[in-house]
Amino acid sequence: MATTEKFVLNMGPQHPSTHGVLQVQVELDGENIVGAKPVMGYLHRGIEKLMESRTYQQCVPFTDRLDYVSSMNNNLGFCMAVEKLAGIEVPERAQYIRTICCELNRIASHHVFIGSLTNDLGSATGMIYAFRDREKILDLFNIICGARMTCHYIRIGGVIADAQDEFLQKTEEFINYVPEMLDEYDRLFTGNEIFQKRMQGTSIISKEDALRFGMSGPNIRASGWDYDIRKIDKYGIYGKLDFDIPVGKTGDNWDRYIIRLQEIVESAKIIRQCLDNMPEGPFMAKVPKMLKPPKGDAYHRVENTRGELGFYIVSDGTNKPYRVHIRRPSFINLQALDHMCKGMVLADAVTAFATIDPLMGEVDC
Amino acid sequence: MHNGILYLAGQSLKELMLPIIGSELIVNLIMTLICIGILFMLVAVSALVFTLGERKVCAWIQVRIGPNRVGPWGLLQSTADMLKLLTKEDIIPHGVDRWMWVLSPILIFIPAAMVYALYPFDDGVIFADVNIGLFLLIAISSQSVLPFLMGGYASNSKYAMLGGMRTVAQMLSYEVPMVIALMGIVMITGSLKMSAIVEAQSNIWFIFLQPIAFLIFMVTCLVESNRPPFNMVEGESEIIAGPFTEYTGMRWALFFLAEFANLLSIGILTATLFLGGWQGPDFLPGQLWFWIKAFLMVLIYQWIGWTFPRTRMDTILSFGWKVLLPLALVNLLLTGFGIYIFKWLL
Numbered sequence: 001m002a003t004t005e006k007f008v009l010n011m012g013p014q015h016p017s018t019h020g021v022l023q024v025q026v027e028l029d030g031e032n033i034v035g036a037k038p039v040m041g042y043l044h045r046g047i048e049k050l051m052e053s054r055t056y057q058q059c060v061p062f063t064d065r066l067d068y069v070s071s072m073n074n075n076l077g078f079c080m081a082v083e084k085l086a087g088i089e090v091p092e093r094a095q096y097i098r099t100i101c102c103e104l105n106r107i108a109s110h111h112v113f114i115g116s117l118t119n120d121l122g123s124a125t126g127m128i129y130a131f132r133d134r135e136k137i138l139d140l141f142n143i144i145c146g147a148r149m150t151c152h153y154i155r156i157g158g159v160i161a162d163a164q165d166e167f168l169q170k171t172e173e174f175i176n177y178v179p180e181m182l183d184e185y186d187r188l189f190t191g192n193e194i195f196q197k198r199m200q201g202t203s204i205i206s207k208e209d210a211l212r213f214g215m216s217g218p219n220i221r222a223s224g225w226d227y228d229i230r231k232i233d234k235y236g237i238y239g240k241l242d243f244d245i246p247v248g249k250t251g252d253n254w255d256r257y258i259i260r261l262q263e264i265v266e267s268a269k270i271i272r273q274c275l276d277n278m279p280e281g282p283f284m285a286k287v288p289k290m291l292k293p294p295k296g297d298a299y300h301r302v303e304n305t306r307g308e309l310g311f312y313i314v315s316d317g318t319n320k321p322y323r324v325h326i327r328r329p330s331f332i333n334l335q336a337l338d339h340m341c342k343g344m345v346l347a348d349a350v351t352a353f354a355t356i357d358p359l360m361g362e363v364d365c
Numbered sequence: 366m367h368n369g370i371l372y373l374a375g376q377s378l379k380e381l382m383l384p385i386i387g388s389e390l391i392v393n394l395i396m397t398l399i400c401i402g403i404l405f406m407l408v409a410v411s412a413l414v415f416t417l418g419e420r421k422v423c424a425w426i427q428v429r430i431g432p433n434r435v436g437p438w439g440l441l442q443s444t445a446d447m448l449k450l451l452t453k454e455d456i457i458p459h460g461v462d463r464w465m466w467v468l469s470p471i472l473i474f475i476p477a478a479m480v481y482a483l484y485p486f487d488d489g490v491i492f493a494d495v496n497i498g499l500f501l502l503i504a505i506s507s508q509s510v511l512p513f514l515m516g517g518y519a520s521n522s523k524y525a526m527l528g529g530m531r532t533v534a535q536m537l538s539y540e541v542p543m544v545i546a547l548m549g550i551v552m553i554t555g556s557l558k559m560s561a562i563v564e565a566q567s568n569i570w571f572i573f574l575q576p577i578a579f580l581i582f583m584v585t586c587l588v589e590s591n592r593p594p595f596n597m598v599e600g601e602s603e604i605i606a607g608p609f610t611e612y613t614g615m616r617w618a619l620f621f622l623a624e625f626a627n628l629l630s631i632g633i634l635t636a637t638l639f640l641g642g643w644q645g646p647d648f649l650p651g652q653l654w655f656w657i658k659a660f661l662m663v664l665i666y667q668w669i670g671w672t673f674p675r676t677r678m679d680t681i682l683s684f685g686w687k688v689l690l691p692l693a694l695v696n697l698l699l700t701g702f703g704i705y706i707f708k709w710l711l
Contacts, residue, residue, distance in 0.1 A: 121674040128427040128429060195674050346604070347675075
């Protein structure tokens with residue numbers, strides 16, 4: 001009499017498609033997944049603790065290393081929290097430049113999403129195309145701040161350098177290229193039958209479940225929940241801008257992918273408005289070299305590419321934060337992994353990893 | 366009387382040797398050994414060419430340049446790769462089933478090389494023109510399932526085991542529609558002999574007479590040789606490298622040698638069975654026509670492979686059994702009617 005038994009497959013931390021050092025213990029019944037348990041901590045650097053022994057200005061580069069493919073957004077989150085704490089008013093031009101950089105970074109981050117997703121689905125060609133286009137944005141960052149990934153460009157009180165004409169002009173060129181770029185993606189994989197078949201109807205998260213898991217960002221919007229901090233809090237200049245929040249219906253892998261494609265379009269729209277209305281003026285507020293915010297605490301959240309990124313900072317009146325806590329969207333989104341993988345086959349597990357889009361630098365912090 | 370260049374060269378070599386050696390038996394023996402040598406060289410050279418060629422084609426499709434550091438245009442890349450693999454440490458992991466593990470890469474190479482004996486490269490240039498040619502070819506190539514399973518089982522690794530199981534499932538399932546699709550050709554030709562199949566296409570290629578069979582054959586070829594989008598065996602994003610996960614150095618290279626031999630094999634096979642083999646207009650010799658067609662098919666297979674994402678295991682199996690098999694059966698039926706009507710018209 002032949003018997004079968006379940007077995008545990010350790011995917012990662014050394015595995016081609018775990019996006020860094022995520023380890024997932026997948027319980028398998030043949031090729032069917034019974035459960036998936038993410039194991040984290042391989043990239044833990046203790047950033048929250050490290051920040052306690054640095055001055056506020058010195059803390060900003062650490063945020064680059066959180067979600068290292070969208071460092072501008074992380075810079076923004078931390079800087080805005082400190083500005084809230086210290087009551088610093090940011091010049092308008094700086095806010096426009098910040099918004100342009102953040103939205104460019106959002107597009108670049110979605111390129112990584114598309115690239116890693118297509119690579120996980122076995123089409124390395126898709127990855128190369130997405131990364132080719134991401135390169136254009138990294139070159140833009142290179143022009144504006146000399147760094148490509150860990151930018152450290154947005155500082156407390158504004159930005160470190162003014163946006164040159166070259167940057168603005170090339171950004172416009174890139175924005176004009178976006179529709180052509182998305183067209184190419186559509187021809188290469190969005191319209192591909194195998195691609196659609198593997199994405200549609202797999203790893204569905206319902207609206208209620210997404211709320212239950214505390215998900216945020218494109219993942220919850222794909223499930224049909226209109227939740228975007230840019231619209232809710234209207235921080236920075238987002239209140240003045242005209243853009244839509246793409247919302248999905250079913251919350252399957254396909255929706256999570258399409259939402260991101262649409263977000264690229266919306267981001268391009270935002271950047272174009274910022275370029276058109278860019279005011280003149282200073283790009284940095286007067287911030288003391290030794291910044292000592294008054295005693296108290298502040299929480300500020302921004303819409304990171306992966307969801308709601310929040311910084312909670314407690315100040316004891318010295319030049320170093322007393323305590324920093326980071327609400328990392330990737331970490332919280334990852335909770336849904338088990339729910340997404342259950343009942344799917346092994347090949348769907350990698351699709352689920354890819355569409356949650358966790359970034360281990362942020363998960364482990 | 367055949368007039369292939371290689372055939373004539375072989376004949377004249379034979380005539381040259383006969384007066385020197387004297388015995389026809391020994392001359393035939395020497396000629397056989399030479400042929401075997403040439404076939405093995407062909408397989409080895411195909412691996413050398415495809416190590417670079419695959420990467421160059423892939424690079425063109427992926428808007429990259431590809432290897433260009435070793436030698437002009439990266440021509441020495443294959444040599445560099447081989448040298449690297451040869452100098453690697455030979456690691457045999459703990460807990461492997463040693464004999465099976467060592468044998469698997471060797472055994473996988475045998476069917477991949479053996480099928481070359483049955484390909485008609487030119488008019489009269491075929492190593493073994495047996496009267497059950499096509500049957501033998503499929504029988505030999507289906508032997509490559511076992512070494513995959515052996516490697517997967519013997520590796521004592523879960524990824525390898527999953528990969529091995531997948532191979533068996535997909536290869537066995539797709540042999541059925543493949544054979545039934547090829548039955549159409551056999552019915553028209555009236556013979557299983559490879560040379561007869563090529564000669565039957567002197568007026569019209571089978572791609573025009575059997576378009577459905579051609580499409581089915583292309584898909585099954587991709588599955589049988591584990592090319593993307595059906596490379597479930599490796600499925601590098603899920604099961605890393607399937608049965609090859611635990612292999613290093615030359616052992617791993619043997620798997621790849623077999624893979625490249627198979628790639629050329631499916632190119633040759635498609636060209637032979639559907640594109641008229643070595644037949645073509647007279648301004649080029651048959652040998653050249655043969656290689657042009659074979660490499661064109663290889664290019665198409667690579668193009669497909671580097672464009673599409675990988676399919677899922679269950680989709681592959683249900684597609685094979687529920688779509689391709691009925692389609693192949695319908696094709697068989699239509700061919701039967703076609704032949705009947707054709708004969709009635711005559």
